[in-house]
Amino acid sequence: MSRLLVFVLILNVNWVTAQSSSYSVHVVDQQSKEPVPYVHVVVLKKQIGMIADENGVFTTGDLENQDSIKITHVAYKPVVTTIDAIKDEPVIELIYNDQVLDQVVVTAVSDPKLILEKVVSHYRRSRRTSPHVAKAYYAEEVKRSDELIFIAESVGYSVFCGDSSNWASLARQNFYCDITRVGYHDEWMSLGKNNTKPPMGNYVPMNYLMVVENYGILSSDHWRDYQVAFDDSYDGDGYALLFSGEREKGLLLVNDHFQLKEIRFFRTNDLWSSVFNKRSSGAITIRYAYFDDVPVAHSIFLTYKKGGLTHYIKYENKAQKLDEFDVTNEQIGALQRYARNPFISSDDTSEDLWRYPDAFWEKVDKRREGKSYIENEDYSESALLMIEELKRFF
Known part of the structure; x- marks a missing residue:
């Protein structure tokens, strides 16, 4: 029985098939260029969710170039892009969202x-x-x-x-x-x-x-x-x-x-x-x-x-x-x-x-x-x- 590889799961991979490619994408802070760990990544059309690692890296897997992805983090503004837009330089920069954090009101609980x-x-x-x-x-x-x-x-x-x-x-x-x-x-x-x-x-x-x-x-x-x-x-x-x-x-x-x-x-x-x-x-x-x-x-x-x-x-x-x-x-x-x-x-x-x-x-x-x-x-x-x-x- 044929057992086909459909999702690549390690870093630093760059293989190409007829319709899709896999890239290791780095997510960084726009100003400091430091990695943003554990960002959430959603492949919008396929409704697949992924998590970047502690170094802000995620692998796109067996996605087509036209697939759109949404990157979110509680402290940053969300980003929507496509695989095609990042394939040549797989780095995504996130902009710190002061406004959202200022709106968060936390009431401490002592019990x-x-x-x-x-x-x-x-x-x-x-x-x-x-x-x-x-x-x-x-x-x-x-x-x-x-x-x-x-x-x-x-x-x-x-x-x-x-x-x-x-x-x-x-x-x-x-x-x-x-x-x-x-x-x-x-x-x-x-x-x-x-x-x-x-x-x-x-x-x-x-x-x-x-x-x-x-x-x-x-x-x-x-x-x-x-x-x-x-x-x-x-x-x-x-x-x-x-x-x-x-x-x-x-x-x-x-x-x-x-x-x-x-x-x-x-x-x-x-x-x-x-x-x-x-x-x-x-x-x-x-x-x-x-x-x-x-x-x-x-x-x-x-x-x-x-x-x-x-x-x-x-x-x-x-x-x-x-x-x-x-x-x-x-x-x-x-x-x-x-x-x-x-x-x-x-x-x-x-x-x-x-x-x-x-x-x-x-x-x-x-x-x-x-x-x-x-x-x-x-x-x-x-x-x-x-x-x-x-x-x-x-």
């Missing part, structure tokens, strides 16, 4: 519990409850001491099937691998059962996101169970709230409008171990972006230790589809089975997707290529068809 209530209320009111899909990147490392025994990275799709779906609440959002590569040592194989390898952890970040929303600090039923206090050492904008619950403790970063910017779980007992098939203790950071006041989990980084192994998993939302997306329970069922046993395939066109250098992959001596991840099990053809269908949205 941390009240702030948490406002944050949860805003999040629950603004979050999308209907199905949605994003193009995303996942990477995983597993080490024993300093020895790498498993590595994987993939560009695929994060799908939320909606609150009204028949699926259990913790299974409503998942990441499904598309272009993928996997490497491991024999020790990794020995951790599995019935001569199969342990499952990849591609579904772990989304599982924890659902835990936080349904049973954790962002749950409308459980946020009151947390102890909250101001972090007196914080000197940034908005609020920093230290929280502690029965199974976790951490820090919330919130802006002046009670939008959640980041959750840092210093410790949680609810991280799912794909290897040991049980909940584990670890640390996790979730960063959020907003499109028209709708929160999106922009990046998730987690680490945990169990059985002498240290796991690192990273998830990045690279392009969020902003308009309606329909998916059936049957399609989700096929994808859920595929999540545990994806098809492992990359080719020459995949080189620009990868973050790990070749030298890193030389630390493992076995690869999986052109077949299902789990040996002796067939991957779902219907799921692969669904993956191909998801490509058309981006």
